[in-house]
Amino acid sequence: TQLLEQSPQFLSIQEGENLTVYCNSSSVFSSLQWYRQEPGEGPVLLVTVVTGGEVKKLKRLTFQFGDARKDSSLHITAAQPGDTGLYLCAGPRGTYKYIFGTGTRLKVLA
C-alpha cells in the first residue's frame, strides 16, 4: 500500500522564521503535488514536481523532489501569517487518482 507520510504534523512559528515540511514514501511516484488548504476551503494546488532532483520556486516557497522520486520537501522562507494552513502532498496511484499525505498544519503567528 502506498503511503505518504508528512512531518512535522503540526508547526507553529513566528512570522519571519523559515521552515521545512517533508513528504516521504517507500514507493516511487511519477510526480508529486503540493496543496495548501485554508479553513473553509478546498485544497489549492501549489506545484507539481515531476523529475527526480527537481527544484521549483514559487515566491518564498521552494519545492524539491527527491532524486529517487520517493520524497519531497517544501521550504518556506520568511513565513507570513498568510502562509497559515494545512499543507498536503499528493501522488498519483492510477488514472487521475491521487493518494494524499498525512498533512502538516502550519500556523504562523504575527
Added chain:
Amino acid sequence: SAVISQKPSRDICQRGTSLTIQCQVDSQVTMMFWYRQQPGQSLTLIATANQGSEATYESGFVIDKFPISRPNLTFSTLTVSNMSPEDSSIYLCSVPLQGSDSYGYTFGSGTRLTVV
C-alpha cells in the same frame, strides 16, 4: 482550470437522516471525484463518479451508504445516508486539472457536515 461550485457549504443534521451534496462544474469533465476529510485528517477518496455508468467506490465505501449520481458531464451529487456522528467530516468534490501536462485536481470549497 475548471471552477467548481459545491453546496451546501455546511450543514448540521440529525442522526438517521440523509444529506445530498451537489457539485457543479463550469465545464464538461469526464471524471469527478468525491473525497472525505475527517476532522484534523487528510483526504480519503470515496468514489469516482463517471458519467453514464455507476460510480466506482474505494475500499471501505459502499453505494448504499454513499449513493452518487452523475446525470451529465458538469454535475454530480453525493448522498450521505442514514447518518451517524462518525460521518461528521468535510466532503469535497474534485476534477482533474485540464491540459495534457497538468497534474492534480481542482477542488470545490467543501461541505462541512456535522451529525448530532
